[in-house]
Structures are given as structure tokens and as C-alpha cells.
Amino acid sequence: MTSSQTGADRRVSTIAMLGLWAASLAIPVRADDAGADAPSEEGRVPWTRSRVVGSPDPPPPFEVVRAFPNLRFEHPLLITRIPGGNRLVVGEQSGTMYSFVDEPDAVAELFIDLGREVRTIGLLDGAEGVEAVYGLAFHPDFERNRRCYICYTLRGSEPGQLNLEDGSRVSMFTVSNTDPPRVAPDSEEILLTFLQGGHNGGDLHFGPDGYLYISTGDAASPNPPDPLDTGQDVSDLLSSILRIDVDRKDPGRNYAIPPDNPFVGLDGARPEVWAYGLRNPWRMGFDRETGELFVGDVGWELWESIHRVEKGGNYGWSAMEGPQPIKSGQVGPTPIHPPLIELPHAIACSVTGGLVYRGSKFPELVGAYLFGDWETRRLWAARIEGDRVLEMPELSRPSIRFVAFAENADREVYFLDQEEGTVHTLARLDGPGRNADFPTSLSQTGLFASTADHQPAPGVVPFAINSPQWLDGATAEHWVAFPGRSSATLYANGKPVPGLVSWHNFRVHFPKDAVLLRTLSLNGRRMETQLLHYDGIDWRAYTFAWRDDQADADLVPAEGAEVEIPWAGPARVWQYQARGQCMSCHSNQSEYALAFLPEQLNRPGPDGRNQLVALTASGMLRRADDDDRPLPPFDDATAALERRLADPSDPSEPIAARARSYLHANCGHCHSDHGGGSVPLRLQANVPDDQLNAIGVSPTRGDFGLPGARIIAPGDPLASTLYFRMAKFGRDRMPHIGSEQPDEAGLELVARWIEELGEGAGRAEADRSGGSPGPLLTDSRSALHLARQLRRGTLDPSVRDALLAEAAALTAGPIRELFEGDLPFDGPRRRTLGSSPRPRAILALEGDANRGEQLFWSQEVQCGTCHRVGDRGTAIGPELSAIGSTRSRDELLESLLEPSRRIEPTFASYAVATVDGRLFTGLLVRRDEDAVVLRDAQNAEIVLDAGSVEELRPSLTSLMPDGQLAGLTAQEAADLIAYLESLR
Incomplete structure (x- = not known):
């Protein structure tokens, strides 16, 4: 049910659901309501008809298998090979490292116990012992000089001490x-040190x-991001890849600086x-054939990335x-x-x-870059x-927590x-194919x-939820089904269970x-x-689209679909929605099941009974403590x-509780710690107001x-x-998946809550419904107010018509996006892409x-003012004469719709601030002790005296403006892509 449902709608839904609830959980209503399937001993009808098994997609071609059945280590972090033989080394987090022969019946033998044997920790005040070992490398001439290099961290003497x-x-x-x-152990020679922290x-x-x-990492915990502001700072050793010469020593160092390092x-x-x-x-890791260095960076x-x-x-x-800005004002050299x-x-x-x-x-697989993910247990070959990434298939089903990769003497992985x-390797999958x-x-x-x-099958149980999502006016019905008599377990404090999908x-x-x-x-029509x-x-996640006859x-295909x-x-x-879009909200960070959660x-x-009470009484939901010991079923207390x-939608509830619950259901799954939101906003209902970061x-x-x-x-x-984001259409609206229309009831509720937080200023805005002698859309604040009046239907018809005409004449931008969904698409105005184009609709x-x-x-698109094709155009941006041979249709469209998402370094623009307050943006043509020379989007050179430049830094935005296709129809955009695709 949505917040916009009427009381009559809810009564009808409740009456209909009562019979389903009773049939599924075997709750007596009347004797003649009993279903044909007999309830189990637990008082519950089992679900025996499931055909939702496996996947419609073919399985990956490989499986990950144990390589050394006799070996098992305690929280290992690294694995590598000793040169000149067939021994491997595994390092445990505690600092203990073992070597073993590369044979199936291998036995681990001690290589070093850093925590017990290394004594130099006493040289550092505040250190108690070895915290973790991260890296091990053997000298290129190891067989002669027997040198190895170890990176490890020390544990602070104070509990919870960070940034030692x-x-x-x-x-x-x-x-x-x-x-x-x-x-x-006594051979240790410390080469260099740096700050120890959460990301090392x-x-x-x-x-x-x-x-x-x-x-090196940024030496910090996840939140707030980069609190030391080290990521773009090259004055320290953090957040970097360092390069040193261990065969020479500079004065005062146990190593030397290679003279060609970039910031010497x-x-x-x-x-x-x-x-x-x-x-x-x-x-x-380096590709031993090409010498290229690949790095995985935890986001x-x-x-x-x-x-x-x-x-x-x-x-x-x-x-x-990745593609999203975080601290956009801080950019390195x-x-x-x-x-x-x-x-x-x-x-x-x-x-x-x-x-x-x-x-x-x-x-x-030869030449493919193999990498994995610790959390989702996936393995890819790019x-x-x-x-350009040509392909990146998954190699296996999610299996192990990939923490390190290595190759043996035969270059097998x-x-x-x-x-x-445990240590694993690849094997071809000989099991069954897709279902x-x-x-x-x-x-x-x-x-x-x-x-x-x-009508659900016996054992498929309907349930209701407290706070529904806004679904553009659609209503929702929910069910849960567990095979046979199986049950879900609700843990008192959510203690992780070994072997389950996530920690x-x-x-x-x-x-x-x-x-x-x-x-x-x-x-009243079922959509999906x-x-x-x-x-x-x-x-x-899977979606089934209802046919027109509702039978x-x-x-729906994995990539999703859309229908007028x-x-x-x-x-x-x-x-x-595409299956991947579904899982961006139903993620491991949000506990996957957004609706079937206690709140x-x-x-x-x-x-009339509490659902938690009914579900545990029937055996569908089991309660347990942190040690997996059963707890009694729920009762009301x-x-x-x-x-x-x-x-x-319940007016008897406090405004604050209602608004916070609305934001929880619609936004909290992303706007939470590590939930995927691009700002440190926390909108779950259980977070105190002063910790929302909002x-x-x-x-x-x-x-x-x-x-x-x-x-x-x-108050305002x-x-x-x-x-504003809730009230607008198009990109960056909130919520951004599953909804494209503002929710009037939700907006009203959130507005009242914001007003309660202070002295209300928003409703003091002058009511302009009686007419206006001049332009209506003068600024964002008044535009927001007028958009709200328009959606409430409180504007005088003449003002409404003038407002929409004025909005339709605006270029793409935030003010227009407040009215985009209300602008008429018939008549002389074409249905253009506007600020919220649909990529799949164009590509279709x-x-x-x-x-x-x-x-x-x-002149409408003006691509030729910045790009050259053959001997035509201007080469400010990339040469496009053969772009169709290097970019797919999807990539070509993405570059047009989101030009700043991926900027080639050669064409990165620079922002210049002068001492007298002027600002310039363009490609950097030349920079020396006399002048800074830029080339702007009109191909004009900007020459600035070097002494007048206060700041010069790379820009995060492309010279190609956003909204370049806003005035085109979907067909015109498809035509433009077809031309670019033909350039080979």
C-alpha cells in the first residue's frame, strides 16, 4: 500500500488479505475457509510448488576449487611464490608466514613469525606488537642475494588506537x-615508514x-571520506604507489630515489x-608480458575501481x-x-x-586480467x-572471499x-548448465x-508493511514464500553466521x-x-511484466524494458528496471530484503495479530540469540x-515519525553508511536527527x-x-530508482516535518496564483514554490498556462526540471529528450x-566546433574519424549524455583563478615561467601572465557541456549515434 491510498482502499485490501493470511498460516477464521492443503505440525501450510530454482542465465564456465586440501591458515592476507623453485608463501594477518611446496599434499612450514621474532617494535613509542602483515616481495636477484621485503603494521598500545x-x-x-x-629475524633493516591507519x-x-x-592507503576509517585530505596531496606517502631503488642508498635513507620518478x-x-x-x-600486480601495473582500489x-x-x-x-565527485575542490598537480x-x-x-x-x-584466458571481490565473492576476467574493456565475464559463481592472487612457476593462478x-585454483565447470x-x-x-x-499458492504468505515506497502512484502487494517448512532466522543482534553470503x-x-x-x-491494472x-x-532479482489481458x-530481459x-x-x-538496478537498492549493505525486516x-x-507474533507462531520466522540458540516466539511484549x-499516511502518528519513516523506506537503503549514496547522508529512521548529516x-x-x-x-x-530533489523530475531526483514522478503526499509530509524543525519560512512565500506582470521563473526558490502550487492545483489557469510556457522555453537545468513532467508533449513542440533521457529507448x-x-x-548540435572528422571540423576535443571502431553504441551514447563521466587525460580541462578574481577554463596548451596558455571551447587561446595566476588545477568537468542532446528527439539521438558508429 502507498501513502496515497484511501481508507476505503485499505479496508478492501485488508478484507481480501485476511483470507490469504488465514489459508497460508492455517489461522482459523471460519471452519469452511480451510484450504485443501493440510497444515503442518507447526500449524502452517508448506509451500511445495516452487519452480524458482537456479537461474535462467547460463552458469559461468569455471569453478573455484581447493588446491591444497591439507592446508588451512588463520585469516591469511597474502600469497606469493619464492623465486627459483616451486615453493609458495602465505602470510597470516597476525604476522606468521608459512611456506609450502606446490604439490597437492603440501604441508605448511614456518617461514617467519613476525609477531614473536621481530624485536624492533620497541624502537617505536606507543607500539605494542605486530598488527598485520600486508606485503611480501622477493628481490629480482633473490637466488643470489637472498633478500626479501615485508610490509607490516604495528598495533598501538592504546585500545582502538588508530593512525600510529x-x-x-x-x-x-x-x-x-x-x-x-x-x-x-635479526636481519631486519627498516627502509621506510608511513602512517598506520584503517586503509594501509x-x-x-x-x-x-x-x-x-x-x-599505501589513506590511513583512515571509511567515514568521513579521507579525513586527512591526503588523497590529492603528494607531499606525504599516503594514498599512493611509491617507487624506490633498494640497491642504492641516498644520504639519510636506506634506499634511493629513482631519478625519473615523476615528482622529483x-x-x-x-x-x-x-x-x-x-x-x-x-x-x-605487473603483467609479466607487457610490464603494465594494475591496481584494485577499494571504494x-x-x-x-x-x-x-x-x-x-x-x-x-x-x-x-570512480565517476562521482567527492571532494571536488581538492585536485592534485x-x-x-x-x-x-x-x-x-x-x-x-x-x-x-x-x-x-x-x-x-x-x-x-591468456591475456585477461583476473580480479575478484572480497565482499560479493565474485571473480571476473577483463x-x-x-x-577500453572489451568484455568482463564472471568466471565462476560467487564462492570465496578473494583476498590475494598469485601464480606458480607454471604461471597458473x-x-x-x-x-x-584456504588456497584455491580454477577448474572447468562440468556441472549442469543453466536451468x-x-x-x-x-x-x-x-x-x-x-x-x-x-491468488497465491498454499504456503505463499501475504504480509503488509508499515512504510511503503512511493511508486509513481502504483500500489503494492507483498508475499513471502519459503520452500516446505523452512524458516528464516531473526537474530537478536544480527550476529554474522559463517558461510552465509555476507559478513x-x-x-x-x-x-x-x-x-x-x-x-x-x-x-487498478497489474503492471509487474x-x-x-x-x-x-x-x-x-527478476521482474515479470503483466500482459494486457491480465491473465x-x-x-523481463535482464537489461530491463519500458512500455508506453x-x-x-x-x-x-x-x-x-534492469536486474542490476534492482540489486543496487536490494544490496548487501541494506540487508537485501527491504520489506521483510522487523521494522x-x-x-x-x-x-489483528502482530505479524511478528503470527510469523514466529507459524514457524516461518525463527528467533535466535547471538550464539544461534533458539528464543521463544514473539509475543506482544x-x-x-x-x-x-x-x-x-496515519495522521495519528507524530509528523516526525511519519516523515522519517517515509525517508527510511524511500531513501534510507542507499543513504546509509556504505549504502551507495554519494554523500555521507544517513536517512534510516533509527538514526538520531543530529546524526543525519543533513x-x-x-x-x-x-x-x-x-x-x-x-x-x-x-523551518524552510x-x-x-x-x-528540491523530491520535487523535481529527471536526473538526480530523489528517489532516483523506481520513481520518476514527485509524490505530493510525501512532499507535503516532509515539508511539514522540515517546518517543525524550526521557524517555518517556506509557507511564508507570497502566493502568486492571482497573476504576475513579469516573468514567473526568476530564481530557484520561487520556481520551487510555483512548482508546488502547480502540482497542488492551486494556480489560476492563466498563471498556470504562462508558467508552463515559460518553463518550456528554458534550457536544460534545475528550474526546468521542476516542471519537466508537466510540460505538454502534443502540439507543435516535439517530444525531446530533455534533462532525463532514456538510454535504452534511444538504443532500441x-x-x-x-x-x-x-x-x-x-548549428543545433555543433559537434564540429570541437571535433575533427577527416579534414573537417576543429580539433579541440578528441579526433573522431575512427571513433566507431573503438567505441560501442552504448559507450558512444554514454559519452554524449554524460561527457564528464570519463575524460581522456589528454583532453582534461583546467580551471585557472587569477589574483584579481577572474576565472578561466580550457585545455592546457602551455605552462612555463612566463605564461599559462589555455584553449577554450570556442577554440580561442587565452594567454595569462604566469605571475597573475593564483591557482591552476585540473577541472572535473568536460569542456563538452551537459545536456548536449536535450533538444533532440530520441530518433535524432539514435541517428547521431549511427553516424558516429559509422566512422571507422
Whole structure:
């Protein structure tokens, strides 16, 4: 149910649900209501008809298997090979390291126990012992000089002590020439130290040039991001890849600086820095064939990254996290390189860098970069050409917690599993293929006894929730189904259970093949039924689109779909989300099951009993303590102790509780710690107001031109960017997935709550419904006020018509986006893309390259003013004569719709501020002691005296403006793409 449902709607729904609830849980209502399926001994009808098993997609081609059955380590972090033989070394987090022969029956033998044997920790005040070992590398001439290099961190003497000065260290040791080999503890020579913290990096590798490369993190915990502001700072050793010469010593150092390091001679820079802008680089490796250095960098809120690191490269942190800005005002001395690979948190949450496969066992993988993710347990093989990822298939089902990669003497790959402490390798998967019988229609799932009547099968239990999402006016019905008599377990404090999909403190743990489903209906017509399926390892999302005759629903392709529904309004389109989009909200950070959680279930069910009480009484929900010992079923007293969201539509509830519950359901799954939101905003209902990071806080992602803007301005909705985002259409609206229309009831509720937070200023705005002698849309604040009046229907018709005409004449931008969905699409005005284009709708059209060529050179698009094709155009931006041979249709469209998402370093623009307050932006043509020369978007040279330049820094935005296609129709955009695709 949505907050916009009437009381009569809710009564009808309750009456209908009562029979379903009773049939599924065997709750007696009347004797003649009993179903044909007999209840189990627990008083519950089992679900026996499930066909939601496996996946409709083919399985990955490989599986990850144990390589050494006899070996198991305690929280291992690193694995590498000893040169000149067939021994490998595994290092445990505690500092104990073992070597073993590369044979299936291998036995581990002690290599060194850093925690017990290394005595130099006493040289550092405040250190208590070894905290962790991160890196091990052997000298290129190891067989002669027996030198190895270890990076480890020290533990502070104070409990919880973080950021121990000089607590991370890289030391040289010697290794005995014995069988088995041993490290001589008293041979330690400390090379360099740096700040120890939450993100330490610490990986070590010798490059093909013979120099030692060292990764370092930002020495901080996740929140707030980069509190030391070190990511873009090359004056320290943090957030970097360092490069040193261990065969020479400079005065005062136990190593030397290679003379060609990029920042040698730069005032204030540490000369050891080879590249920078990394958050928590977790594992790096050189391709032994090409010498290229690949690094996996663990992300913050939204993106995981793989970088191909080059001399002097700036990889963005903390100005950027992948494509999204974080601290955009702080940029280092070189342009930001976009990641080679960006992984959204829907599929990866803690990336582990790997290696380029050069073995012989799997010829189809040769040259592919193998890497994994610790959190989601996935393994990929990326094939790269230049700066383009040609393909990146998953190699195996989610399996182990990839913490490190290594190769043996034959160049075959090994993976280290931190959780189980085991070493694994690849094997071809000889098991069954995809589930060819996976349901392609809803009637085949076994979830409904009568699909056309929307009657669930026995054992499929309906449930209601406290705070529904806004679904553009659609209503929702919810069910849960567990196979047979299986049950979900609700843990008292969410203690992790070994072997389950995630280490997060999930409160509810689901049985294998559990299904959660939701049907969305609009204007009384069923539009889609959404399924979440837990296959025992991972959650997967599927959507079934209802047919026009409402008799059944069909499985939507993985990439999603959209359909026009003119009966719901002019130009109304219904979008079926891609499976990956579903999982961006139903993520491991949000506990996957957004609706089937205590705070949503803790309410009366159709029979009047609390749902938590009914579900535990029936056996569908089991309670347990942190040690997995059973707890008694819920009763009213214990259920009252669980969290509960308020019903936003219930006027008897306090405004604050209703508004916070509304934001929790619509926004809190992303705007939480590590939830994927791009700002440190926390909108869960249980977070106190003063910890939301929103009330009275200035926005960091744009203020929409609101004077005195705050994310939430106490007392003033019209100065609150959160409220503005809820009121607008298009990109960056809130919520941004699953909704495209502002929610009037939700806006009213949030406005009242914001007013309660202070002296209300928003409603004091003058009512301009009686007419206006001049322009209506003069600024963002008044535009927001008028947009709200327009949506409430309180404007005089003449003012309404003038307002829409004025809005339609605006260029793309925040003010227009307040009215975009209300602008008419019929009449003389074309249906253009506007500020919220649909990429899939464009790509679904067949373009005409001839028409696209005319558009490319037209004054309307003006691509030729910055780009050259053959001997035509101007080469400010990239040469496009052969762009169709290097970029796919998807990539071409992305570059047009989001030009700042990926900027080639050669064409990175620079922002210049002069001492007299002038600002300039353009490509950097020349910079020397006399002048700074830029070339702007009009191809004009800007020459500035070097002495007048106060600041010169790379810009985070492209010279190509956003909204370049806003005035085109979808067909015209498809034509333009067809032309670019033809350039080969």
C-alpha cells in the first residue's frame, strides 16, 4: 500500500488479505475457509510448488576449487611464490608466514613469525606488537642475494588506537638457503615508514625496471571520506604507489630515489611517489608480458575501481570515487585518470586486484586480467584493449572471499580465501548448465494457485508493511514464500553466521530458495510482479511484466524494458528496471530484503495479530540469540521491543515519525553508511536527527541555486535541497530508482516535518496564483514554490498556462526540471529528450547515419566546433574519424549524455583563478615561467601572465557541456549515434 491510498482502499485490501493470511498460516477464521492443503505440525501450510530454482542465465564456465586440501591458515592476507623453485608463501594477518611446496599434499612450514621474532617494535613509542602483515616481495636477484621485503603494521598500545605515526613499515630481511627456507629475524633493516591507519595498502612488487613498488592507503576509517585530505596531496606517502631503488642508498635513507620518478624536483612533493589518488589499494600486480601495473582500489559509497597505473597518474581519490565527485575542490598537480574498470556496489563492495593470466591450462584466458571481490565473492576476467574493456565475464559463481592472487612457476593462478583460510585454483565447470526450466512466465513459478485471479499458492504468505515506497502512484502487494517448512532466522543482534553470503550483521537470515515477491498495480491494472530469490549463495532479482489481458506475466530481459501506457496519462512510460538496478537498492549493505525486516513487519496483520507474533507462531520466522540458540516466539511484549516504522499516511502518528519513516523506506537503503549514496547522508529512521548529516548541513552535490541552501534547512523547505530533489523530475531526483514522478503526499509530509524543525519560512512565500506582470521563473526558490502550487492545483489557469510556457522555453537545468513532467508533449513542440533521457529507448531505435551526419555538423548540435572528422571540423576535443571502431553504441551514447563521466587525460580541462578574481577554463596548451596558455571551447587561446595566476588545477568537468542532446528527439539521438558508429 502507498501513502496515497484511501481508507476505503485499505479496508478492501485488508478484507481480501485476511483470507490469504488465514489459508497460508492455517489461522482459523471460519471452519469452511480451510484450504485443501493440510497444515503442518507447526500449524502452517508448506509451500511445495516452487519452480524458482537456479537461474535462467547460463552458469559461468569455471569453478573455484581447493588446491591444497591439507592446508588451512588463520585469516591469511597474502600469497606469493619464492623465486627459483616451486615453493609458495602465505602470510597470516597476525604476522606468521608459512611456506609450502606446490604439490597437492603440501604441508605448511614456518617461514617467519613476525609477531614473536621481530624485536624492533620497541624502537617505536606507543607500539605494542605486530598488527598485520600486508606485503611480501622477493628481490629480482633473490637466488643470489637472498633478500626479501615485508610490509607490516604495528598495533598501538592504546585500545582502538588508530593512525600510529610510522606504524606502517617496509623492511628488508634475508632468507636462509635451506629446505625449508626461513627468514632471519635479526636481519631486519627498516627502509621506510608511513602512517598506520584503517586503509594501509602495503602491497609490494618489483617492477620490470628492478625498482620496488609499494602501495599505501589513506590511513583512515571509511567515514568521513579521507579525513586527512591526503588523497590529492603528494607531499606525504599516503594514498599512493611509491617507487624506490633498494640497491642504492641516498644520504639519510636506506634506499634511493629513482631519478625519473615523476615528482622529483616538484616543490613540497615526496619524491618516492610514482602515482597517487588511491583510497585503499588492495593488491596490485605487473603483467609479466607487457610490464603494465594494475591496481584494485577499494571504494567508498558507490564504486570499486581497477586502475592501470602510469607514471605520475592521479586516480582521483578523494576528489572522485570512480565517476562521482567527492571532494571536488581538492585536485592534485596532474589530471585525474578515470578508472580502467568501474564496478558499482550492486555487484562489488571490496575489490581485490589480481593478475593478467599467462598460464597454459586455459588458453581462452591468456591475456585477461583476473580480479575478484572480497565482499560479493565474485571473480571476473577483463579483456582490455587500450583504455577500453572489451568484455568482463564472471568466471565462476560467487564462492570465496578473494583476498590475494598469485601464480606458480607454471604461471597458473591461485586465489587466497581469507574467511576459510584456504588456497584455491580454477577448474572447468562440468556441472549442469543453466536451468532451462526456469520460469519464463509468472504462472510457471509455483507462486500462484491462479495467476489470472492473483491468488497465491498454499504456503505463499501475504504480509503488509508499515512504510511503503512511493511508486509513481502504483500500489503494492507483498508475499513471502519459503520452500516446505523452512524458516528464516531473526537474530537478536544480527550476529554474522559463517558461510552465509555476507559478513554484515544481517538480522534476518533466509533459507535457500526463499522468495520475496511484490506486485505493482497502477489504476487498478497489474503492471509487474517483482521477485527476489535467494539461491543459497546470492540474491537475484527478476521482474515479470503483466500482459494486457491480465491473465499472466512474462519474464523481463535482464537489461530491463519500458512500455508506453497512454491510458495512464500523456507520454506516460512504465519502466521495468534492469536486474542490476534492482540489486543496487536490494544490496548487501541494506540487508537485501527491504520489506521483510522487523521494522516493516512489526504491525498488525489482517487478523489483528502482530505479524511478528503470527510469523514466529507459524514457524516461518525463527528467533535466535547471538550464539544461534533458539528464543521463544514473539509475543506482544517482545514484539514491542523491536524496531517499528510509522505509517506515513496515519495522521495519528507524530509528523516526525511519519516523515522519517517515509525517508527510511524511500531513501534510507542507499543513504546509509556504505549504502551507495554519494554523500555521507544517513536517512534510516533509527538514526538520531543530529546524526543525519543533513539538518543545517550545506550540500556538497549542488545547491540548485537556492539562497542559503542546506540539505535540510530547519523551518524552510524551500531552502532544502532534499526537498528540491523530491520535487523535481529527471536526473538526480530523489528517489532516483523506481520513481520518476514527485509524490505530493510525501512532499507535503516532509515539508511539514522540515517546518517543525524550526521557524517555518517556506509557507511564508507570497502566493502568486492571482497573476504576475513579469516573468514567473526568476530564481530557484520561487520556481520551487510555483512548482508546488502547480502540482497542488492551486494556480489560476492563466498563471498556470504562462508558467508552463515559460518553463518550456528554458534550457536544460534545475528550474526546468521542476516542471519537466508537466510540460505538454502534443502540439507543435516535439517530444525531446530533455534533462532525463532514456538510454535504452534511444538504443532500441534504428538510426540513420545520413541524418546523423547532418545533425553532427548542424548549428543545433555543433559537434564540429570541437571535433575533427577527416579534414573537417576543429580539433579541440578528441579526433573522431575512427571513433566507431573503438567505441560501442552504448559507450558512444554514454559519452554524449554524460561527457564528464570519463575524460581522456589528454583532453582534461583546467580551471585557472587569477589574483584579481577572474576565472578561466580550457585545455592546457602551455605552462612555463612566463605564461599559462589555455584553449577554450570556442577554440580561442587565452594567454595569462604566469605571475597573475593564483591557482591552476585540473577541472572535473568536460569542456563538452551537459545536456548536449536535450533538444533532440530520441530518433535524432539514435541517428547521431549511427553516424558516429559509422566512422571507422
